[in-house]
Amino acid sequence: MRIGVWGGGALGLLWAARLATLYPETVLVTRTREQADAVQYEGIHVIGQDGDVEQIPVQAVESNKVTDSFDVIMLMVKQRDFTTAFHQALSTCTPDGVVVCWQNGVGHDAVAKETHHTQEVYGAVTTEGAWRESMTTVRHTGTGQTWMGPLLGKREDHPSSLRSFIDRVDRRWCPVALEDDIQPRIWRKLIINSVINPLTALLEIENGELLRLPDAVALIREALEEGVAVVRAKGFRLEVDDIFNEVKVVCEKTATNRSSMYQDLMRGQLTEIDWINGGIVKEGRAYGIPTPIHETLIRLIHIKEKRNRR
Known part of the structure; x- marks a missing residue:
């Protein structure tokens, strides 16, 4: 083969x-x-x-x-x-x-x-x-x-x-x-990436540091609530508490890692924000579900992309 x-x-x-x-x-x-x-x-x-x-x-x-x-x-x-x-x-x-x-x-x-x-x-x-x-x-x-x-x-x-x-x-x-059916797995990982990737990239920190910042943890929870609402509208079973705990586990297991989005910004490259958080926003609009936190994260990442590529 x-x-x-x-x-x-x-x-x-x-x-x-x-x-x-x-x-x-x-x-x-x-x-x-x-x-x-x-x-x-x-x-x-x-x-x-x-x-x-x-x-x-x-x-x-x-x-x-x-x-x-x-x-x-x-x-x-x-x-x-x-x-x-x-x-x-x-x-x-x-x-x-x-x-x-x-x-x-x-x-x-x-x-x-x-x-x-x-x-x-x-x-x-x-x-x-x-x-x-x-x-x-x-x-x-x-x-x-x-x-x-x-x-x-x-x-x-x-x-x-x-x-x-x-x-x-x-x-x-x-x-x-x-x-x-791989789609539930894809969307579950997307929800996790949608909070870890942009926040570590914007704050310029390793994954584990997110859990040591109370305001970041609170923002993670609020963003997950938006994302889970969208995924549930698509027919996938997901609970905020479960996915929040999974985010914490991922951050702990990859505590010294820099997320791919953080690495992209460090190299002056465009990120995958439009396919991660952008996917949540797009589906949210289709189902009439507001996603203001994810929209804000997208804008902030795009600002940083343009600044880093000058």
Whole structure:
């Protein structure tokens, strides 16, 4: 089975290294030639949670130079790059292959739905943590669970290639489960990200610091109430107390992590705020549910984006 890992960020590096030990023909597809050449030459250095470093040989290629065909593609790019990457990935995926989308937030499902394809499109949600230290080095910062399921509708007859793939990864690396409907998982993670990401980015603090700021904790609770109201209107069962406790657990487990949104702002890049908090606001308007806190967080992040990109 040929596996393509599309995207050289933290999770892309981590999963490309993992999969290369199971499927030697795994290829990391990067945005730049510089990163592809570096990985091709050095391999990927994975720093474990115990501090040990493992160097794993991995094939790599720039995205516009891909000539291989893949049976399964792990599409791990940012939401802002999704549309282009999705079409590129489809063109290199076998007609009966599977593309697994790992994006934060929502909106990528609409792109997939509007695009003609014969391949199966799945979504993935993970609680694992990783930090990219360089083009070829990734630090595994937190263990967790991963779920995969059909992105465009419920189904129980999952592709045998994906079942086989998940079984091997689950036994060798980390817990991975198949879901018949991934949307509840996507929205649950979106609600969590909608408070941790923008607040840590605006306050310029690590995740664990949020819990030590009473005003931030109060704001988290109020924002969660908005988000949960929207999700419940969509038909997903979610309780504010449960998700609030989950936010606290995530902050504690990733206490020394900088959220992806915080990292984006540090690099002067655009964030995924429009696909995370923006998803809540958009759905809130559709259901007539006010979301003033999320609207304010979006405005503040956009202000900071413009300031940092000057």
